[in-house]
Amino acid sequence: MGICVWCLDDGYGDNKMFNGRQEFLIPSYATPWRQKMKSDIKDDNPTPLSYLGVEVDGVRYLVGQGALEQDVSIHWAGGENKHTDKIFPVLLKTCLAVLADGISRPVVEPLVMGLPVKADEQEDRHRLLQELVVGVHDVSLNMNGEWTPKKKIHVKELVAKKQPFLSFCDVILDKHGRIKDETVAGQFNTIIDIGSRTLNIYTVDALDPITDLSDTTTQGIYTAYEMVADFIEEQFRFRIPTGKMPNFIRRKTIKGMDLTPVIERAYSVLANEIVRVVHTKFVDSWAYVDRIFITGGGSELLRKYLEDAFPVTPQFLGRFATARGGWKYGIRHALKRKGEITIDLPGGGAQKVMS
Numbered sequence: 001m002g003i004c005v006w007c008l009d010d011g012y013g014d015n016k017m018f019n020g021r022q023e024f025l026i027p028s029y030a031t032p033w034r035q036k037m038k039s040d041i042k043d044d045n046p047t048p049l050s051y052l053g054v055e056v057d058g059v060r061y062l063v064g065q066g067a068l069e070q071d072v073s074i075h076w077a078g079g080e081n082k083h084t085d086k087i088f089p090v091l092l093k094t095c096l097a098v099l100a101d102g103i104s105r106p107v108v109e110p111l112v113m114g115l116p117v118k119a120d121e122q123e124d125r126h127r128l129l130q131e132l133v134v135g136v137h138d139v140s141l142n143m144n145g146e147w148t149p150k151k152k153i154h155v156k157e158l159v160a161k162k163q164p165f166l167s168f169c170d171v172i173l174d175k176h177g178r179i180k181d182e183t184v185a186g187q188f189n190t191i192i193d194i195g196s197r198t199l200n201i202y203t204v205d206a207l208d209p210i211t212d213l214s215d216t217t218t219q220g221i222y223t224a225y226e227m228v229a230d231f232i233e234e235q236f237r238f239r240i241p242t243g244k245m246p247n248f249i250r251r252k253t254i255k256g257m258d259l260t261p262v263i264e265r266a267y268s269v270l271a272n273e274i275v276r277v278v279h280t281k282f283v284d285s286w287a288y289v290d291r292i293f294i295t296g297g298g299s300e301l302l303r304k305y306l307e308d309a310f311p312v313t314p315q316f317l318g319r320f321a322t323a324r325g326g327w328k329y330g331i332r333h334a335l336k337r338k339g340e341i342t343i344d345l346p347g348g349g350a351q352k353v354m355s
Contacts, residue, residue, distance in 0.1 A: 002341070002342035002343055002344040002350045003107050003108070003109040003156075003334065003341060003342070003343060003344065004019070004099075004100070004103065004106045004107060004108045004109070004343065004344050005020060005108070005109070005110065005112075005327060005330040005331055005334055005341075005343055006018070006019050006020075006096075006099045006108055006111050006112070006327065006330070007111070007112040007113070007166070007322070007323045007324070007325075007326030007327040007329075007330060008092075008095050008096075008099070008111060008112070008113050008323070008326075009113070009114055009163070009166070009320075009322040009323045009326065010028070010082070010088075010091065010092070010095070010113060010114075011028065011195050011196050011296075011297065012028060012076070012077065012078055012082055012195060012196035012197040012198070012220070012222070013027065013028055013076075013195070013196030013197075013221070013222070013246065013297060014026065014027050014028060014196070014297060014319070015027075015028055015091060015095050016319055016320050016322065016323040017095055017098065017099055017323055018320065018323035018324050018326070018327045019099045019101075019327070019346050020327055020343060020345060020346070020351075021345060021346045021347070022101075022346060023320045023323060023324070024049065024095075024098055024099070025049075025319075025320075026049060026052065026063065026064040026065075026091070026094065026095060026098065027064045027065055027067075027068050027246065028077065028082075028091055028196075029063070029064060029067040029068045029071070029074055029076075029243060030054075030061045030062065030063045030064075030067050030087045030090045030091060030094075031061065031062050031067040031070065031071040031074055032060070032061060032062070033053050033060035033061055033062050034062060034070060036051050036066070036070075036145075048143045048144065049064060049065070049098070049143065050064075050065050050066060051065075051066040051143075052064045052065075052066055052094065052098075052141070052142070052143055053066075053141065053142030053143075053147070054090060054093060054094040054097065054139060054140070054141055054142070055139070055140040055141075055142075055147065055150075056089065056090055056093050056138075056139065060142075061090050061094075063090065063091065063094045064094070068243070068244070068246065068247060069247065071243075072244075073241055074241060074243040074244060075241055075242060075243045076222070076241075076242040076243040076245075078196075078197050078222065078242065081119070081125065081128075083125070083128055083129055083132060084128070088132065089132060092132065092133065092137075093137050093139045093153075094139070094141070096108075096111075096137055096139065096153045096155070097137075097139040097140075097141050097151060097153065098141070099346070100151060100153055100346075101346045101347060102346050102347040102348050103344050103345075103346060103348075104151075105151075105152055105154075106151075106153050106154065106344065107154045107156055107344075108153065108154065108155045108156060108157070109156040109157045109334065110156075110157040110158060110159040110330050110333055110334065111133060111155050111157070111158050111159070111330075112158075112159045112160075112161070112166065112326035112327065112329055112330040112333075113129065113133070113158065113159070113160050113161075113326070114160070114161060114162065114163035114165075114166050114322055114326060115129075115160050115161070115162060115163065116162075116163060116198050116200055116216040117162050117163070117164065117200045117201065117202050117214050117215060117216045118215070118216040119216070120160065120161065120162045126160055129158060129160055130158055133155055133158045134155050134156070134157070134158050135154075135155060136152055136153070136154050136155075137152070137153045137154075137155065138150050138151070138152055139151055139153065159329070159330060159333055161326070161329065162200070162202055163193050163195070163200055163296075163322055164191035164192070164193040164200050164201070164202035164295065164322075165191070165202055165204075166321075166322045166323075166325040166326040166329060167191055167193060167293065167295035167296075167317055167321040167322045167325050168189065168191050168202075168204070168293065168325065169325030169326065169328050169329045170317065170321045170322075170324045170325030170328065171184060171293065171317070171321075171325070172184055172185045173325065173328040173329065173332060174328070175328060175331070176331060176332075176335070176353055176355075177328055177329065177330075177331035177332025177333070177334075177335055178332070184291065185206070185207055186206045186207075187205075187206070187290035187291055188203075188204075188205045188206075188288045188289055188290045188291075189203065189204050189205075189289075189290060189291045189292075189293065190202070190203045190213065190282075190289055190291070190292050190293070191203075191204075191292075191293045191294075191295060192274075192278065192292065192293070192294045192295070192299075192314070193294075193295050193296040193299075193322070194219075194220065194221060194274065194294065194295075194296040194297070194298025194299050194301075194302060195220050195221070195296045195297065195298060196220050196221055196222050196297065196298075197218065197220040197222055198216055198217070198218060198219075198220050199216070199217045199218070199219040199220060199274060199277065200215075200216050200296075201213070201214055201215050201216075201217075201277075201278065201281065202214045203289075205288070213281060213282065213285060215281065217277055219270060219273050219274050219277060220298065221270070221297060221298040221301060221302075222242070222245075223270050223273070224263070224266035224267050224269070224270040224301075225242070225245040225246070225249060225266070226242070226245075227262075227265075227266035227269060227270075228245065228248070228249065228259065228262050228263055228266050229242065229245055231259075231262045232248070232254060232259075235257070236254070236255065249263060267301060267302055267305060268305055270302065271302045271305030271306055271309070272305075274302070274306070275306070275309045275310070278310065279310075286311045286312070289311075289312050290312070291312065291315065292310055292312045292313075292314040292315070293314065293315050293316075293317055294306060294314045294315070294316050294317065295316075295317040295318065295319075295321045295322065296319060296321075296322070297319040299316050299317065299318060299319070300316070300318055300319060303316050331343075331353060335353065335354070335355040336355070339354070339355050340352065340353070340354045340355065341353050
């Protein structure tokens with residue numbers, strides 16, 4: 001019997017996942033289940049995750065993009081510790097069930113997850129995550145209008161690391177968890193992770209963390225979303241719930257008004273704040289820095305504002321780097337413990353990997 005090695009990058013805005021074969025993205029929203037209404041005009045050929053239902057402990061929820069679109073007053077879970085939010089177990093079980101595609105009784109050893117840089121140093125955050133994640137999860141999904149039989153997913157081991165470190169693993173590790181780039185791994189590297197709620201800065205010198213050049217602040221991409229929400233309230237005298245802002249940002253319009261200039265201005269202001277934070281922290285340290293990597297969903301949105309902002313030209317990794325890097329680290333972790341593993345693959349089949 002094989003094991004599964006998965007990574008779940010559970011962001012405030014989106015859950016990004018990788019199971020060794022496929023990347024998945026599920027927005028971090030859930031609301032009570034409602035059946036999707038039939039469209040009277042357009043052909044309805046949704047993607048499997050566009051209207052996603054999950055049943056947990058006898059209660060059904062609409063999760064992800066469908067929840068974001070259908071719940072007109074949905075709110076964003078943007079508290080300091082998202083793992084204490086009652087909706088987190090629902091999102092967790094949904095993600096596990098999606099990752100288990102085609103595997104009948106998955107045993108996950110390990111599930112790799114990321115924490116903000118500061119939170120990763122707190123033992124209580126690790127304990128809480130262990131309590132929530134490790135164990136057997138019974139889940140039923142609805143991806144095409146029908147509820148699947150319940151699936152048991154056994155998360156046997158959780159490995160939680162700093163989010164930027166897992167992104168860095170996507171750069172330096174191969175698919176067998178071995179270091180593929182000794183040169184980069186041995187250099188002075190700074191990884192800047194721009195998430196929905198947080199800005200994480202993590203610096204390593206030959207893989208040794210530098211405390212004074214690592215931090216977590218609140219300059220996440222939702223800072224820009226709030227600026228756009230302020231503009232909308234000023235123009236139309238009503239406030240868009242924070243949870244609904246991603247839809248308006250994606251459409252770039254409201255009541256016939258083109259929001260593109262407002263969004264671009266907000267991105268520019270946020271990027272300037274991020275540059276200020278980084279420059280302040282590195283004011284006496286730029287001479288040491290060999291490489292800068294910018295990762296997270298915000299890296300894609302703010303790229304054009306950050307490309308020339310630092311003395312070292314940054315490399316951009318994108319929103320799935322943490323999920324891919326976490327999976328590679330999970331392979332490395334499993335091989336160090338066992339020497340040889342057989343991985344159950346999504347859709348069927350298995351793969352033997354040796355250290």
